[in-house]
Amino acid sequence: MKSKEFISEQIYKKKSLLCVGLDPDKHKIPKSYLDQENSFFDFCKDIIECTHDLAIAYKINIAFFEAQGPKGWLQLEKIFKIIPSTCFIIADAKRADIGNTSKQYASYYFDTLAVDAITLHPYMGVDSLEPFLEYKEKWSIILALTSNPGSKDFELQSLHTGKKLYENVIETFVESKYSSNIMFVCGATHPSEFIKIRSLCPDHFLLVPGIGEQGGDLKSTVEFGQNKFGGLLINLSRKVIYPESFTDYKTTVRQLANEYRSEMFKYLKTYSAGM
């Protein structure tokens, strides 16, 4: 298992909280890749090659591969195999179903693809995620407070207890017997909520989308979101992998990744406990 301590070690070794999001969009990737049969694989491979010493994690957005049908899945299966072992591998699949069905997803992502983590919808309750949670050597990353405006519709609604739904989601899973292999998705577009989130799950890792295109604030996210392990995997997708110019693509992507890495690490305190 890639433990919290392992991830923390990588954070301080690479001086980074960066998670690179791999969202290969056929309308956006450099045209030179599109001529190739394995365009998505080749595109992701180049990104991995030029960022793996800067990135703590890769978040592979399954939707973009799924949208290509079987040939997308063929490429996806190959990508997981080329990510170096120093990096944490997240399948951003946002699955969840009744147990009998979740079991199918869990087996595919954890056994067949051998990812370290998968993102999951909590709506159907704890038992719907048990087939994932029962993999003690793997991580379940549960949606808590997402970065999109629609998070106000349900996630930020107050329950009769006065708590918000997303707080209840975090509490329910933290108090479950599966707490030790759970992370939560918390969007950087809600920096004021990070203090509350840290009071609910001080020791958990958070996967943080919303920096970049969605406008989340990096400084307050790291200041309020960090914990003794570092505790944050901050995702950048479009802002890193789709630069304004595609000339010298790998050098540009590396430079962008390095700028984000450097800025996020600047706000991170040095803890001894996490090392």
Next chain:
Amino acid sequence: MKSKEFISEQIYKKKSLLCVGLDPDKHKIPKSYLDQENSFFDFCKDIIECTHDLAIAYKINIAFFEAQGPKGWLQLEKIFKIIPSTCFIIADAKRADIGNTSKQYASYYFDTLAVDAITLHPYMGVDSLEPFLEYKEKWSIILALTSNPGSKDFELQSLHTGKKLYENVIETFVESKYSSNIMFVCGATHPSEFIKIRSLCPDHFLLVPGIGEQGGDLKSTVEFGQNKFGGLLINLSRKVIYPESFTDYKTTVRQLANEYRSEMFKYLKTYSAGM
């Protein structure tokens, strides 16, 4: 588009509310299929052949195909093409993500696979489902109150308004501009909630899991859940496609499907409005 009126017409023509769930489980399907290269396709094809005049809809459980990797998707893509046009086709995928990503899923399921409907998680809010909802000729089937015990964890929690979360989900989408091409998932394991559900969405179709293995009550589901269109697609998966004996498989499946069809239709009133 397969309109409410179209589905209603099929209901009264076939005298059925039956949705057959296609969950090909390699540990459960008859061994004779497993020797074949396209075992899942062949298995589903036989079920479709022996039930299409009894079933209003087919619900294809994507997880079981996804778990097989690219060869699962190859078979899946073929299955959608052989379902007769009199039947409503549901991709039971339970997807949802931020707009940019949901768009990928929506395009794959609605454009490429050409399904009539897809099941969706509401947790991330209305904007996360908009790429699906914007397909005016297609149906978004949103999880409201699911059939599993974990539905008590969040779906049945009361909000500060006194309403339950699932009621708020139904209201939010019914009041949205997308109401006309939405259905909801409401589990048969909560028959007492159907009266409340019908007060919130009297004219919407409901996809109802939970009969069969999960123990939901068919009589009260139909009595309390029906509306002027018929209004229910009642799913049976395991109880129909995995009979106790596999001798003369297609005849047995047809007989089981017909028994459920006949029993559910018995509780349905005859409406003129829906015809």
